[in-house]
């Protein structure tokens with residue numbers, strides 16, 4: 296399907312030529328983000344050791360990708376390369392998780408510092424394809440900064456995942472794909488319910504997936520109380536993956552704080568299983584994300600699975 300077409304892209308299951316629920320689901324954990332604190336939930340990991348341990352537990356619960364930020368020991372969002380290296384090295388030594396360095400930083404972090412995680416050689420790098428208001432503050436990613444992130448990640452041999460908070464961000468990512476700035480298949484994480492950006496509704500989900508080409512690998516993140524409903528909708532809609540973790544939601548269910556990132560992963564996997572979606576094992580996730588040895592899978596190769 297062309298990105299100009301009016302219809303939404305084919306669900307992953309149709310692309311594979313398998314029934315809708317046979318497409319393995321990649322579960323990403325986002326253990327700490329940059330904003331959430333221990334006042335919100337005492338289980339938020341701060342130090343590299345805490346982040347690594349929390350990710351390893353989440354991997355044991357079934358997640359296969361870790362979307363990462365780093366913090367100083369007091370919880371302050373950080374960009375220090377030593378912290379990035381410690382986290383990525385630690386996760387690699389103790390799990391099969393695919394590591395993804397966010398370049399989101401914080402709204403106030405100087406642009407150049409947002410790129411530091413790339414130097415720690417993660418498997419994937421998250422890149423914002425536009426700007427938005429993030430709560431009370433503008434969160435600005437000018438096109439030149441995005442291109443810098445893409446160039447640095449590509450130079451390092453890391454894959455890219457676009458973080459899209461608005462329909463225009465998805466459209467921009469598709470333009471990058473057409474221009475050859477990012478490889479095919481495009482990987483994009485659609486984020487819903489962040490104050491200041493697109494809402495968490497079925498209509499918003501449709502709007503965000505509409506511009507995507509059929510080969511795109513798309514995942515869904517929903518913030519706070521919207522999480523379970525949006526993840527369920529995404530899984531039924533044929534999402535390639537979902538993301539959970541304390542970065543996005545500190546409650547397991549209304550009134551009950553999540554005891555850990557692993558608890559959120561378990562909740563998501565239970566939900567997936569109730570909806571008939573099986574969860575990708577580490578090697579499957581690596582392959583589906585085009586991170587295995589050899590060429591990126593794409594639909595042709597996927598069909599052989």
Ligand code: KMH
Pocket residue numbers: 328329330397398399400401402421422423429434458
């Ligand atoms: N910390 C936020 C301002 C991402 O990880 O790509 C943005 C953010 C998004 O964290």
Ligand code: ZN
Pocket residue numbers: 325328329362363364397399542
């Ligand atoms: Zn993040």
